[in-house]
Structures are given as C-alpha cells and as structure tokens.
Amino acid sequence: MIKAILFDLDGTLLDRETSLKQFISTQYNRLPALHHISQDSYVSRFIELDCHGYVWKDKVYQSLVSEFSIETLNWQDLLQDYEKEFLHYCIPFSNLYSTLSTLKTKQYLLGIVTNGLGTFQRRTIQGLGIENYFETILISEVEGVRKPDPEIFHRALHKLGVTPEQSVFVGDHPTVDVLGAKNIGMKAIWKRDRHWAEPVKVDAIVEDLSMLPEIIQMFNNS
Incomplete structure (x- = not known):
C-alpha cells in the first residue's frame, strides 16, 4: 500500500525551463549594462551554459561576463540578482x-x-x-x-x-x-x-x- x-x-x-527564460529575459531588460548584447544572444547562451541546471550559476555568469565583455557589472552582481529575483518568476x-x-x-x-x-x-x-x-x-x-x-x-x-x-x-x-x-x-x-x-x-x-x-x-x- x-x-x-x-x-x-x-x-x-x-x-524550470519556462521560469528561467522569463527570468533571464527580464534580467536583461532591467540591467542596461547588458544592452550591448542582443537579448536573444544573452538568453540563449545562458540556457546553453546552464545545462538544464547542472552547472552552478557562478560558473554560468563568469562565462557570460567573459564572453560578452560585460564591464560595468561583475559576475557576482549578476549572481546576486539571480539569487534574489528568481523566486518571482517560478x-x-x-x-x-x-x-x-x-x-x-x-x-x-x-x-x-x-x-x-x-x-x-x-x-x-x-x-x-x-x-x-x-x-x-x-x-x-x-x-x-x-x-x-x-x-x-x-x-x-x-x-x-x-x-x-x-x-x-x-x-x-x-x-x-x-x-x-x-x-x-x-x-x-x-x-x-x-x-x-x-x-x-x-x-x-x-x-x-x-x-x-x-x-x-x-x-x-x-
């Protein structure tokens, strides 16, 4: 029984997939430091690096900052934003x-x-x-x-x-x-x-x- x-x-x-796409799109819109990148590129690369949640987000954001030459925000800033805001997109x-x-x-x-x-x-x-x-x-x-x-x-x-x-x-x-x-x-x-x-x-x-x-x-x- x-x-x-x-x-x-x-x-x-x-x-998770839908939640993550909504969060990442909104993160892009909220942070002008990302706007030298196309939104589609930022979202798709995040999802690719995330590997369905099996890669820690510190690694994901470190890669994004390096690959896209993000200068006015560091990966810790982006990670903190993720940790604080993601629950609103669940x-x-x-x-x-x-x-x-x-x-x-x-x-x-x-x-x-x-x-x-x-x-x-x-x-x-x-x-x-x-x-x-x-x-x-x-x-x-x-x-x-x-x-x-x-x-x-x-x-x-x-x-x-x-x-x-x-x-x-x-x-x-x-x-x-x-x-x-x-x-x-x-x-x-x-x-x-x-x-x-x-x-x-x-x-x-x-x-x-x-x-x-x-x-x-x-x-x-x-």
Whole structure:
C-alpha cells in the first residue's frame, strides 16, 4: 500500500525551463549594462551554459561576463540578482496545485527531495507557494548528500515513517530520480522531459501531474 509520495523539484514541480527564460529575459531588460548584447544572444547562451541546471550559476555568469565583455557589472552582481529575483518568476507545471490538493485529500504523505543550494531551493519552493503541502523537504546542500545516493532517499522516508515499498518517487531525471529511487526499492514515476531519454526501469510515465492520483491508485489496486 502506497502511503507516501516524494517529488523532485526542478523539472518536476517547477517548470524550470519556462521560469528561467522569463527570468533571464527580464534580467536583461532591467540591467542596461547588458544592452550591448542582443537579448536573444544573452538568453540563449545562458540556457546553453546552464545545462538544464547542472552547472552552478557562478560558473554560468563568469562565462557570460567573459564572453560578452560585460564591464560595468561583475559576475557576482549578476549572481546576486539571480539569487534574489528568481523566486518571482517560478512557474509551476500545469495542474500542480490541484494534484497536490487531491493527494493530500487522499491522506498521502508528501515530500520533496531535491539537489541544489539550500536557501535558493527553499526560495523556489516559496515562489511556487507549495511549502504547506509537504511534511518534509530535503535539499542536498543541507543534507550533505545528493541524489542518486541512497542515503538522501532513506532520510526522507525515515522522516515520513514509511518504508521504500510504501513509497513512490516522481522525478524528471532518468538516473538521479528514477534509478535512484528504484535502487532502494521505491516505485518510480517519470515526469516526461524531452531533454532526457526514457528510463529503462520505471513503473509509470506521466505527461501531466494530474495523472498521478489515478496511477498511484492503480499501484494500490495491483
């Protein structure tokens, strides 16, 4: 019987690609020091350097400052602006709130296990306005361990008081999320992402978060 559902954050609950494009476009518009660059060039190069969130933003901004010869702002200024302002551009995937509400109504325990920096990820969750749906939130920097290490999954399950067999993980990364969860005995649901190849070992695939309650009910009926 499934009792708990754990989620990744970026690319699963947060539509990170859309959020990032909106933030970067607005950052460009707000900062005249960038206007010797075309907006399209600035946005597209940021996204390329960001590598779907797997490159730290200090490295991204250092590269941008160097490549585009940005002179009146340094990379620390741009990074600080990102850390301060990004939460205002956090866009959820469709049906996020209704799905979380449905799962809570059905008495499932909910949690987030995300890689990333503690303060920034908590601000992202705040930007989405979803913190009150979750019984536990684990962030890799705070925990000192990153997915797909089994330890961070086990810590989350321990906090919820459930076993791997009573739990489902929902995430977009085939290795970090799906395989990481499967390796400790959890069921895994892949939130389809065009950037990643379909996982080999997965219990279900969702195109939209609204599919989750029915799939989890099917797990319980099987």
